[in-house]
Amino acid sequence: MSAASAKIVSTLDAPAQPGTDDRDRPDAVASNTLAERVLQDVLDRIASGAFQPGSVINEVDLARRLAVSRGPVREAMRRLEGRKLIARSPFTKARVVSLGPAEIREIFEMREGLEGMATRLACAHMSDDSLRALVGAVESAGQAPNVFDLHRHIAENCGNRRIRDLLCDELYYLLRMYRRQSGDSPGRRAEASEEHWQIASAMQQRNGPLAESLMRAHIRRATEHLAAIDAASSP
Amino acid sequence: MSAASAKIVSTLDAPAQPGTDDRDRPDAVASNTLAERVLQDVLDRIASGAFQPGSVINEVDLARRLAVSRGPVREAMRRLEGRKLIARSPFTKARVVSLGPAEIREIFEMREGLEGMATRLACAHMSDDSLRALVGAVESAGQAPNVFDLHRHIAENCGNRRIRDLLCDELYYLLRMYRRQSGDSPGRRAEASEEHWQIASAMQQRNGPLAESLMRAHIRRATEHLAAIDAASSP
DNA sequence: ATGCCGCAAAGTGTCAACATTTAATTTGCA
DNA sequence: TGCAAATTAAATGTTGACACTTTGCGGCAT
Numbered sequence: 001m002s003a004a005s006a007k008i009v010s011t012l013d014a015p016a017q018p019g020t021d022d023r024d025r026p027d028a029v030a031s032n033t034l035a036e037r038v039l040q041d042v043l044d045r046i047a048s049g050a051f052q053p054g055s056v057i058n059e060v061d062l063a064r065r066l067a068v069s070r071g072p073v074r075e076a077m078r079r080l081e082g083r084k085l086i087a088r089s090p091f092t093k094a095r096v097v098s099l100g101p102a103e104i105r106e107i108f109e110m111r112e113g114l115e116g117m118a119t120r121l122a123c124a125h126m127s128d129d130s131l132r133a134l135v136g137a138v139e140s141a142g143q144a145p146n147v148f149d150l151h152r153h154i155a156e157n158c159g160n161r162r163i164r165d166l167l168c169d170e171l172y173y174l175l176r177m178y179r180r181q182s183g184d185s186p187g188r189r190a191e192a193s194e195e196h197w198q199i200a201s202a203m204q205q206r207n208g209p210l211a212e213s214l215m216r217a218h219i220r221r222a223t224e225h226l227a228a229i230d231a232a233s234s235p
Numbered sequence: 236m237s238a239a240s241a242k243i244v245s246t247l248d249a250p251a252q253p254g255t256d257d258r259d260r261p262d263a264v265a266s267n268t269l270a271e272r273v274l275q276d277v278l279d280r281i282a283s284g285a286f287q288p289g290s291v292i293n294e295v296d297l298a299r300r301l302a303v304s305r306g307p308v309r310e311a312m313r314r315l316e317g318r319k320l321i322a323r324s325p326f327t328k329a330r331v332v333s334l335g336p337a338e339i340r341e342i343f344e345m346r347e348g349l350e351g352m353a354t355r356l357a358c359a360h361m362s363d364d365s366l367r368a369l370v371g372a373v374e375s376a377g378q379a380p381n382v383f384d385l386h387r388h389i390a391e392n393c394g395n396r397r398i399r400d401l402l403c404d405e406l407y408y409l410l411r412m413y414r415r416q417s418g419d420s421p422g423r424r425a426e427a428s429e430e431h432w433q434i435a436s437a438m439q440q441r442n443g444p445l446a447e448s449l450m451r452a453h454i455r456r457a458t459e460h461l462a463a464i465d466a467a468s469s470p
Numbered sequence: 471a472t473g474c475c476g477c478a479a480a481g482t483g484t485c486a487a488c489a490t491t492t493a494a495t496t497t498g499c500a
Numbered sequence: 501t502g503c504a505a506a507t508t509a510a511a512t513g514t515t516g517a518c519a520c521t522t523t524g525c526g527g528c529a530t
Contacts, residue, residue, distance in 0.1 A: 032325040069485045075313045082317015090267040106397045113352030162341045304515045
């Protein structure tokens with residue numbers, strides 16, 4: 001069966017050269033079950049931009065590429081469907097969820113409610129040391145972006161597993177897809193850094209309501225900013 | 236719902252007698268695919284209490300009972316897993332998610348953020364007529380409970396499909412499970428009715444921030460109430 | 471009697487073949 | 501030539517059989 005997958009050359013969008021089979025990828029997590037491996041693989045591809053929003057996922061293609069049967073592929077797809085990362089209707093091809101202006105608006109509205117609450121919870125749950133480290137990381141992250149993600153860190157440490165999973169396993173994947181699709185504007189980055197610092201500062205003071213309010217305002221401002229970009233590019 | 240639930244006599248452990256196949260249930264939605272039917276069936280059983288929280292779901296049993304193969308059953312289970320309604324680890328039996336005090340707290344915290352936002356959005360999106368009807372329904376629902384569900388109605392009409400699906404397709408199922416497990420206290424009902432009326436009133440005035448604030452306070456009060464019940468029953 | 475090792479039963483994971491549906495192509499007719 | 505119905509191709513849905521893992525049980529040695 002190993003020889004069979006090597007002869008696949010045409011794939012969805014990125015033609016895999018012979019010999020660079022996905023099975024050999026070093027960062028592929030050796031999960032217990034194949035379905036788990038397929039799930040992780042698709043998630044990686046979504047995050048890395050190999051699967052663009054709106055692109056169709058062919059079960060048999062994906063199965064051949066990963067050198068597994070269609071069963072595990074289908075199960076992974078159903079889990080992604082439950083997470084609303086891919087959209088399907090019976091008998092039609094599955095598509096990575098498309099990110100039009102309406103969908104982006106919905107995601108940001110959801111983030112405003114959820115991350116606001118997560119910020120308040122993190123305020124109460126995190127230790128003094130963790131908060132101090134957080135403030136330090138935010139301050140030093142001002143010049144070197146991408147080394148520290150305040151939003152993800154808050155979600156990870158809010159003490160509410162349901163909120164954490166929803167943000168990290170669903171919404172942040174979609175956000176990364178969106179950022180890849182329409183790159184974030186550099187003008188907003190300085191603003192965001194300042195707002196991040198304010199949020200972290202309020203958290204260190206254990207001022208939950210203030211931190212929540214700041215986080216919500218921060219996300220709403222980002223929403224308005226992308227709405228402006230959107231309006232400028234469409235006509 | 237009474238007629239449907241009365242028909243459920245045999246659950247997980249009782250072997251299905253021939254002739255009492257679920258295939259013949261009249262209210263079973265004639266979906267296109269079998270997996271869809273299985274999904275709907277399990278959802279109904281969770282909502283009706285036939286599947287209690289923490290109970291084990293056996294694939295082959297469920298497949299036999301529904302007269303389908305294991306494939307569709309597995310696919311439905313994976314979708315439920317993606318929705319976090321059932322929990323699984325590889326090779327071990329799947330369980331309906333258990334609702335301990337910690338899980339309930341998480342669900343209510345999530346509701347506070349999401350329903351607060353949904354209320355604000357519904358304020359802006361609903362028509363005057365709809366809002367008038369909403370207020371009327373809330374007023375008349377004071378004496379006859381269960382005829383109108385304000386929370387669900389707001390979620391359905393908030394204009395954000397992602398929030399709507401999350402609330403209606405996941406959290407409200409879990410809430411119904413929890414209410415069945417530890418019945419809601421009648422003392423809280425009168426209070427809740429009053430708070431519902433305040434929320435609807437704020438919505439009719441198109442006062443989004445007020446309506447959101449009232450909804451969040453309403454949910455937080457319910458959280459405290461169930462926390463008190465919880466503390467009283469455990470020791 | 472107790473603890474460990476191996477075995478057997480039950481349940482989940484995977485596969486390849488078959489059935490059904492959608493869509494695309496082709497063919498026939500106006 | 502253009503449209504529409506039939507046909508074919510490709511993808512998804514479903515199935516039963518087989519493989520692997522977990523777990524509980526029973527025998528054996530200490």
